[in-house]
Amino acid sequence: xxxxxxxxxxxxxxxxxxxxxxxxxxxxxxxxxxxxxxxxxxxxxxxxxxxxxxxxxxxxxxxxxxxxxxxxxxxxxxxxxxxxxxxxxxxxxxxxxxxxxxxxxxxxxxxxxxxxxxxxxxxxxxxxxxxxxxxxxxxxxxxxxxxxxxxxxxxxxxxxxxxxxxxxxxxxxxxxxxxxxxxxxxxx
Amino acid sequence: xxxxxxxxxxxxxxxxxxxxxxxxxxxxxxxxxxxxxxxxxxxxxxxxxxxxxxxxxxxxxxxxxxxxxxxxxxxxxxxxxxxxxxxxxxxxxxxxxxxxxxxxxxxxxxxxxxxxxxxxxxxxxxxxxxxxxxxxxxxxxxxxxxxxxxxxxxxxxxxxxxxxxxxxxxxxxxxxxxxxxxxxxxxxxx
Numbered sequence: 001x002x003x004x005x006x007x008x009x010x011x012x013x014x015x016x017x018x019x020x021x022x023x024x025x026x027x028x029x030x031x032x033x034x035x036x037x038x039x040x041x042x043x044x045x046x047x048x049x050x051x052x053x054x055x056x057x058x059x060x061x062x063x064x065x066x067x068x069x070x071x072x073x074x075x076x077x078x079x080x081x082x083x084x085x086x087x088x089x090x091x092x093x094x095x096x097x098x099x100x101x102x103x104x105x106x107x108x109x110x111x112x113x114x115x116x117x118x119x120x121x122x123x124x125x126x127x128x129x130x131x132x133x134x135x136x137x138x139x140x141x142x143x144x145x146x147x148x149x150x151x152x153x154x155x156x157x158x159x160x161x162x163x164x165x166x167x168x169x170x171x172x173x174x175x176x177x178x179x180x181x182x183x184x185x186x187x188x
Numbered sequence: 189x190x191x192x193x194x195x196x197x198x199x200x201x202x203x204x205x206x207x208x209x210x211x212x213x214x215x216x217x218x219x220x221x222x223x224x225x226x227x228x229x230x231x232x233x234x235x236x237x238x239x240x241x242x243x244x245x246x247x248x249x250x251x252x253x254x255x256x257x258x259x260x261x262x263x264x265x266x267x268x269x270x271x272x273x274x275x276x277x278x279x280x281x282x283x284x285x286x287x288x289x290x291x292x293x294x295x296x297x298x299x300x301x302x303x304x305x306x307x308x309x310x311x312x313x314x315x316x317x318x319x320x321x322x323x324x325x326x327x328x329x330x331x332x333x334x335x336x337x338x339x340x341x342x343x344x345x346x347x348x349x350x351x352x353x354x355x356x357x358x359x360x361x362x363x364x365x366x367x368x369x370x371x372x373x374x375x376x377x378x
Contacts, residue, residue: 122215151309
């Protein structure tokens with residue numbers, strides 16, 4: 001019974017979160033805190049923090065975390081499945097439509113408009129990440145002492161290496177993490 | 189391309205690997221997928237990847253999950269999509285399940301915090317690197333419409349925080365209108 005409820009709850013979260021990322025937060029909160037009481041508000045805030053510290057979409061992270069605490073490994077799997085079911089059905093339908101009709105003029109027109117817009121969406125997300133890293137997640141100000149200069153240094157070095165040589169992105173991220181782990185302890 | 193066991197292994201391994209290192213939201217994994225599938229493997233074209241991104245963005249559910257399904261479908265139909273979506277959800281499923289046991293210790297660990305702060309700067313550099321390439325791709329053809337649309341969409345989302353859905357709808361509509369107006373002028377189909 002709990003498995004069914006978990007599946008249905010996360011199915012709804014998957015179905016109604018459009019636009020990705022934090023758009024899903026209020027929905028998750030509504031389902032797991034308000035409706036079912038699976039987590040307290042503090043635990044929910046912890047899940048959000050954990051999601052930022054671990055890879056993967058926040059909805060999947062929440063599904064795994066809540067699933068395993070409520071019903072063990074099967075719970076985690078079922079909640080995750082619930083969360084991705086709407087994605088699988090709708091994405092497959094759209095993929096089918098895209099590959100079938102992408103030769104049509106109207107379809108090509110729509111895609112011509114979407115491509116530059118998508119570049120802007122990714123640019124905007126990228127700049128937000130840069131600001132988040134440089135200002136340690138606090139408000140962006142002109143106060144130079146508020147800037148995390150080590151972060152600026154790691155960023156600049158990483159970008160320089162990426163532009164100059166063909167290196168794996170994963171290597172860059174792991175390297176940046178190691179630099180942080182080795183240098184931050186001496187700064188604070 | 190030969191669709192043997194090795195190909196499916198590669199498809200699964202690459203989505204698993206990307207998902208395991210995707211800190212910081214759906215756009216990061218899309219940047220990584222672009223680098224892997226467009227630049228490195230040359231399985232998918234640049235424009236096609238942008239189309240798939242637009243679809244992933246406008247579909248309900250996490251962008252990373254949608255994008256992996258679309259890429260999997262593109263490479264090997266429905267079985268491919270199922271393979272890539274499993275590859276994408278397994279890392280967070282495993283990691284969160286392990287962490288949920290002792291999550292307060294993990295959350296409060298200073299060492300984890302330092303590493304993540306360093307990684308945050310690295311992730312930012314990775315996504316900016318991809319962004320530079322994508323902007324260059326849009327501007328190199330020196331066409332006014334896509335460049336203007338890119339600037340307008342950026343201002344709308346970054347400065348005015350306008351909903352992504354609205355931006356997708358308006359830019360798709362504008363694209364369709366331009367196709368028809370240019371068709372009427374030339375009197376030909378594009």
